[in-house]
Amino acid sequence: MEINCAEDQIVEKIELLPENQLKGLRLPTIRRFPKYLRILWELSSMGRDVVSSEKIANELNIDSITVRKDLAFTGIIGKPKIGYSISLLINGIERLIKPNNQTNIFLIGAGNLGAALLGYKGFEKHGYNIIAAFDSDPYKIGTTIHNKPVLSIDKITEIVEIPGDNIGVLCVPGNVAQQTAEILVKSGIRAIWNFTNVELKVPGHVTVLSEDLSSSLAVLSVNMKKNAYK
Amino acid sequence: MEINCAEDQIVEKIELLPENQLKGLRLPTIRRFPKYLRILWELSSMGRDVVSSEKIANELNIDSITVRKDLAFTGIIGKPKIGYSISLLINGIERLIKPNNQTNIFLIGAGNLGAALLGYKGFEKHGYNIIAAFDSDPYKIGTTIHNKPVLSIDKITEIVEIPGDNIGVLCVPGNVAQQTAEILVKSGIRAIWNFTNVELKVPGHVTVLSEDLSSSLAVLSVNMKKNAYK
DNA sequence: AACAAATTGATAATTATTTATCGATATATA
């Protein structure tokens, strides 16, 4: 089975950002960047050249000062009375948040959620190479889902060994989450995007980002209760 | 087709929390509550009676002072040298973040992601009634997914009219997200859990909570870059 | 050329959130 991975691609020189350009970047700012990008892409496709912080802020229901502060991290400077160059902003933001072109995604657990994520357009759109899924179910191994091969979990160590930054997307049942994470770490993965509700213990050099839907449910519930008093 | 909705259930008296118990509750605290619950449920199932803030903090890699401050919102007081009663904490947290027992979930767009979410155990576990899905695809209408009926989107107004707090989970393609949101609002929905990458415009009385995976991808990418300098 | 309007970017103020300090208290143990 052919696996389309970063190794097969023309590898451009990875341009490392000066460390201090990244250092000041805070979580809320990083999380807003893709939202800015979406607006900028849209405006760009409509043929617009410039945009003001106020316009972006209105689209996102945030403050324009926040937008200007965030955009300052790109190094792009706007013109008074005019705004910012859309194309320069797109480049500037992508420079900060795009993965390098050797960043590979491996999805572990091709079940309900995993299968949906294999069809998630965001991976490619944001510059990630989604390579393959791994599962332990013999009925799934050897099939493809959304054109991505489903491989035996036993093969993971050799597959993940392709060069580059490797991200594991963890979609296995909670009761095997920790042990699966440990396999990932042993395979040399540098980051885990964790969709299980398990708090993973991993070594310090591995980044874990957990997507916890129950947190969101709690926010929904509390907001509705607060609203009941209005 | 039978639809199991809140109307059919024994409706307990809804116990409204005193407004000021909710007012001070901040977003980070609300988001941590389900994590505490998970630990408490686990400890409880192991037969433990009490737990210290330090223990909880260690499990979640956060500071124990944060845990104590959060727990103070429940009104439960711990004992020095002993810790907190696990069962009291569970009650106290659930009192704050559980939806009332007439909170219904309707899922719009039974595609890849929608189908996965229909199988998400978290809804029931956290006290929501997941009622049905709606779709525009005639091949899906009339089927069931994870035992939930898929109904015609045209039926939404009459179905959503069942009493209670209604939450719409939006899993339609981005290009119809805004118009679908407007249908939801017209149907009397009070909150939208938005999985599309569209910034929805809704009236003030409607709560929107957006799950933006591209924000997470950006965080992963930046964290990996920062790590490269270590 | 003078003036008005829009918009940036720097600095300051405010608010939110996390982390530190420490006295008080419940329990176990010597």
Add this chain to the structure above:
DNA sequence: TATATATCGATAAATAATTATCAATTTGTT
């Protein structure tokens, strides 16, 4: 009973994030 220790909860300090203020700049208009 006295002492040591774990732990809470209150208060204070530090850090992070948002929001306000305003001078400077660019452009359009009279």
